[in-house]
Amino acid sequence: MDQKRISRRSFLALAAAAPIGASVLASCGTSGPGQASSGEASIWYLTGQPQEGLRKASVDAFNAARPEGKLAATFFENDAYKTRIRTAVGANQAPTVIWTWGGGGLRDYVRNGQVDDLTDWFNQNPDVKSKRFDTSFAAATVDGKIYAVPCEQVSPIVMFYNKQLFEQVGAQPPTTWGELMALVPVFNNAGIAPFSLAGQSRWTNMMWLEFLFDRQGGPQVFDAIAAGEPNAWSHPAAIAGLTKVQDLVRAGGFVNGFQSIAADANADQALMHQGRAAMMLHGAWTYGSMKEEGGDFVPSGKLGWVPFPAIEGGAGDPSTGVGNPASFLALSSQASEEQKAIAREYFKNGLLTDADIDGWVASGAVPIVNGVDSKFSGPDAPFQQFVYDTATQAKSWVHSWDQALLPGPADEMLNNIEQLFSLSISPEQFATNMNAVPSS
Amino acid sequence: MTSGSVSARQHGSLAWLVLPALAFFAAFGVIPLIGVLLLSFTSWNGIGEITPIGFDNWVSVLSDPGLVHSLGVTFLIMALSWLVQTPMSILVGVFIAGHQRYRTVLAVLYFTPLLLSSAAIAITYKALLDPNFGLGASLGIPLLVQNWLGDPVLAIATVVFVVSWQFIPFHSLIYQGAVRQIPASLYEAARIDGAGRVRQFFSITLPQLKYTLITSSTMIVAGSMTLFDLIFVLTLGGPSDATRVLALDMYLRGFRGNMMGPASVIALIIVVVAVLLAMGVQRMGGKDANESRLEGA
Numbered sequence: 001m002d003q004k005r006i007s008r009r010s011f012l013a014l015a016a017a018a019p020i021g022a023s024v025l026a027s028c029g030t031s032g033p034g035q036a037s038s039g040e041a042s043i044w045y046l047t048g049q050p051q052e053g054l055r056k057a058s059v060d061a062f063n064a065a066r067p068e069g070k071l072a073a074t075f076f077e078n079d080a081y082k083t084r085i086r087t088a089v090g091a092n093q094a095p096t097v098i099w100t101w102g103g104g105g106l107r108d109y110v111r112n113g114q115v116d117d118l119t120d121w122f123n124q125n126p127d128v129k130s131k132r133f134d135t136s137f138a139a140a141t142v143d144g145k146i147y148a149v150p151c152e153q154v155s156p157i158v159m160f161y162n163k164q165l166f167e168q169v170g171a172q173p174p175t176t177w178g179e180l181m182a183l184v185p186v187f188n189n190a191g192i193a194p195f196s197l198a199g200q201s202r203w204t205n206m207m208w209l210e211f212l213f214d215r216q217g218g219p220q221v222f223d224a225i226a227a228g229e230p231n232a233w234s235h236p237a238a239i240a241g242l243t244k245v246q247d248l249v250r251a252g253g254f255v256n257g258f259q260s261i262a263a264d265a266n267a268d269q270a271l272m273h274q275g276r277a278a279m280m281l282h283g284a285w286t287y288g289s290m291k292e293e294g295g296d297f298v299p300s301g302k303l304g305w306v307p308f309p310a311i312e313g314g315a316g317d318p319s320t321g322v323g324n325p326a327s328f329l330a331l332s333s334q335a336s337e338e339q340k341a342i343a344r345e346y347f348k349n350g351l352l353t354d355a356d357i358d359g360w361v362a363s364g365a366v367p368i369v370n371g372v373d374s375k376f377s378g379p380d381a382p383f384q385q386f387v388y389d390t391a392t393q394a395k396s397w398v399h400s401w402d403q404a405l406l407p408g409p410a411d412e413m414l415n416n417i418e419q420l421f422s423l424s425i426s427p428e429q430f431a432t433n434m435n436a437v438p439s440s
Numbered sequence: 441m442t443s444g445s446v447s448a449r450q451h452g453s454l455a456w457l458v459l460p461a462l463a464f465f466a467a468f469g470v471i472p473l474i475g476v477l478l479l480s481f482t483s484w485n486g487i488g489e490i491t492p493i494g495f496d497n498w499v500s501v502l503s504d505p506g507l508v509h510s511l512g513v514t515f516l517i518m519a520l521s522w523l524v525q526t527p528m529s530i531l532v533g534v535f536i537a538g539h540q541r542y543r544t545v546l547a548v549l550y551f552t553p554l555l556l557s558s559a560a561i562a563i564t565y566k567a568l569l570d571p572n573f574g575l576g577a578s579l580g581i582p583l584l585v586q587n588w589l590g591d592p593v594l595a596i597a598t599v600v601f602v603v604s605w606q607f608i609p610f611h612s613l614i615y616q617g618a619v620r621q622i623p624a625s626l627y628e629a630a631r632i633d634g635a636g637r638v639r640q641f642f643s644i645t646l647p648q649l650k651y652t653l654i655t656s657s658t659m660i661v662a663g664s665m666t667l668f669d670l671i672f673v674l675t676l677g678g679p680s681d682a683t684r685v686l687a688l689d690m691y692l693r694g695f696r697g698n699m700m701g702p703a704s705v706i707a708l709i710i711v712v713v714a715v716l717l718a719m720g721v722q723r724m725g726g727k728d729a730n731e732s733r734l735e736g737a
Contacts, residue, residue, distance in 0.1 A: 090487035257571035259590025408697035
């Protein structure tokens with residue numbers, strides 16, 4: 001913390017901010033915690049409970065168990081981290097261990113030679129590999145080589161529903177797209193919004209398309225997009241998926257004014273646990289916050305969950321998982337050999353230890369460890385078992401699109417998705433716009 | 441107009457006093473600006489190699505309809521902000537320039553928005569405007585339950601409202617100071633001539649505020665060109681790109697899209713347009729707009 005340097009990147013960031021007068025002075029220089037003192041390896045983690053506490057405990061336990069070579073952890077808030085880590089990597093000031101979402105962001109690091117290839121290391125440590133879910137490695141793999149260690153929890157996207165409201169209208173949760181569309185007028189007539197959606201956050205809308213593309217046409221539809229194949233967004237299954245989501249918007253499937261609702265205050269979750277919306281498509285991570293904020297909603301068993309419905313005649317496998325398959329830790333190629341040795345040791349003996357696994361399980365999460373379901377107990381067990389089965393039985397896994405694509409195209413995509421949901425562009429226009437965005 | 445050269449000679453010995461300011465300006469204004477200029481001729485994604493590509497960024501940004509849109513949104517918000525803020529600020533400024541005690545209390549209360557950061561204001565308004573859990577829904581006022589941030593027209597109106605809410609107190613403060621500088625003898629003379637309050641306002645107060653009006657307008661214009669934090673938190677340029685102003689466009693291209701070259705081009709466009717606009721506004725006040733109004737100075 002005591003070093004003050006002006007990196008190449010922060011100088012340029014400063015330059016870019018020049019017209020913003022006052023902020024220029026405030027951002028002068030970086031007190032870079034990226035580089036730990038010699039002989040010490042550094043790691044950057046994200047803040048936010050309960051994950052932050054578990055991450056800190058894992059580093060502390062690792063350091064306590066070994067007299068030599070320590071690991072120094074620094075914590076950053078989510079959105080600040082995204083800009084910060086790129087700045088640091090671009091300035092060759094990256095921490096030894098880089099926390100990443102895998103996918104497009106990791107691919108970018110690999111292309112620029114910023115992270116080490118870990119394939120050989122995994123071959124030398126087969127236990128580390130076999131311990132983890134198979135599905136967790138795809139997002140860590142670039143051109144057939146593994147560049148990051150999967151860790152922490154799996155977070156599939158789940159269709160949540162309010163059991164009480166379904167009883168009230170006498171309906172069953174949908175298993176097919178037809179049933180889902182048929183439920184829309186049922187709930188609207190009862191004065192209940194069929195689906196809660198925090199549309200202002202944009203990635204929330206994206207989760208719908210991730211499922212619809214896959215259920216309609218299988219994983220190859222998005223694989224072609226991520227690979228940058230020409231006109232990949234115009235695939236008939238993609239157009240069908242885009243059309244279905246607009247059908248749902250037109251039918252009044254989403255809560256009124258959904259474009260004004262942001263996910264960061266959990267307003268979308270509140271709509272469901274307060275009984276104002278019947279269903280919600282959201283990440284498994286919302287289970288914990290609904291349990292915390294929803295009063296007796298989760299403890300009294302009113303929260304239900306089902307897999308995303310199948311599409312009649314669709315080519316996709318209804319077991320396919322969508323979402324974040326794990327968190328990932330990459331090894332900076334700029335670190336010294338001494339630091340890399342500490343980091344590899346942490347990868348092997350610091351991550352997903354028994355104590356670490358117990359901590360994640362107790363928080364209601366599902367760590368990416370094969371056979372971890374034997375540890376599930378108590379009221380959260382049914383949900384954890386569902387997430388575990390989703391993650392381990394999925395034949396394929398769709399990585400969250402905004403993480404799978406490179407950052408530039410991802411932003412362009414979120415923008416177009418927002419317009420699609422507000423019905424200001426047609427599915428064909430959406431495809432045309434996105435085909436024009438260079439994917440690399 | 442010989443006084444200028446006389447005062448320059450008188451103060452010449454104190455010229456070194458500006459050196460620290462000049463050094464800061466060079467370090468944090470001029471040098472980064474040159475860096476941005478160089479960067480605008482390169483292709484760089486933030487972590488890879490920086491490759492010179494000539495005028496490609498300029499051509500692509502200047503031919504991008506997104507730039508015209510952002511520029512349009514920026515000017516629209518600028519114009520609406522000016523139209524809302526200026527009359528309100530003058531009226532409030534004139535009102536609190538009075539000397540009754542309650543006005544001082546009112547002025548202090550009224551200036552609290554000045555103490556809050558834009559981010560805090562944006563987060564608060566975002567919560568208040570939430571269609572399900574915001575002010576309208578909580579108080580049961582259907583009129584306030586609108587798709588405030590999700591409808592393009594309403595989103596712009598909301599941004600203009602929040603910006604005005606934040607900055608009217610500041611501009612009122614400037615006007616208050618200016619009004620108190622107006623010699624009381626002018627009003628006494630007007631009263632003797634039988635002018636009423638409204639007549640006094642239009643014939644004395646408003647003309648006397650001309651130069652303050654220009655200062656305040658310059659600030660609104662320059663501020664609108666660099667308006668960023670409030671929109672970043674409130675709408676992130678949305679819905680779609682309805683509130684994507686130039687400064688936000690620069691940030692999103694540079695730090696979300698990792699295209700530093702095009703972002704630098706936009707940064708330079710902001711600098712040029714802001715300087716031109718500020719100069720234009722100054723010119724409206726005539727050549728002596730920045731000279732002191734006090735006699736003898």
